[in-house]
Amino acid sequence: MIVGLTGGIAGGKSTVSRMFRDLGARLIDFDELARRVVEPGTPGLEKIVDTFGKQILQSDGTLDRRQLSGIVFSDTEKRRVLERLVHPDIYRVFAKEVSRITADKPDAIIVAEVPLLVEANLPHLFDIIVLVYTSDQAQIERLVERQGVTIQTAAEMLAAQLPLAEKKPYADHIVHNDGSLESTRRQVQAVWEKLKAFQLQPSGRQRGSKGANGGPD
DSSP states (O other): EEEEEOOOSSSSSHHHHHHHHHHHHHHEEHHHHHHTTTTTTTTHHHHHOOOOOHGGOOOOSSSSSSHHHHHHHTHHHHHHHHHHHHHHHHHHHHHHHHHHHHHHHHHOOOOEEOOTTTTTTTGGGOOOEEEEEEEEHHHHOOOHHHOOOOHHHHHHHHHSSSHHHHHHHOOOOOEEOSSOHHHHHHHHHHHHHHHHHHHHHHOOOOOTTOOOOOOOO
């Protein structure tokens, strides 16, 4: 079973992923895959340099993520170009990771942390989708605390993302992460039990059959 875990910036996705790991899930981090496919010497990095120029490289030949982000952050078309360049490589590495995990443990519950799951039209890759839901205020406060940005900058970062309310229709289960860690942990435990029950069903929903009309748990 492959579970897609998504949410908003500074919403607690990694915290929830670790809770699932502690319960026995195998984790895949799409951000880590994205870093892997643009390491020096990879076709991914070569394609980005060819498109955006050597200005996006640091002196040691690695990708200057801040520089690249500055180029694509406020330009929708350039961001789409970047996605077309790197997403196919990410999907190939993802498929290999899934194959590696299932070869080792055929009945594994794989939880993939995918920040842009909805935005990149990826629901079809997953059997179940879990949304980590956090209030705008909590996200802004966490951004200010963790990244040292101003409230205005944090609000702008949040505004640049798809609202969580628009991700809700894609979710099978929702974990609210505004309260205490213990509250979040109890919700994750409850979802985990449902995932295990779903896995035991003789014929669950086939991957790819879920669309935007699926409702939250």
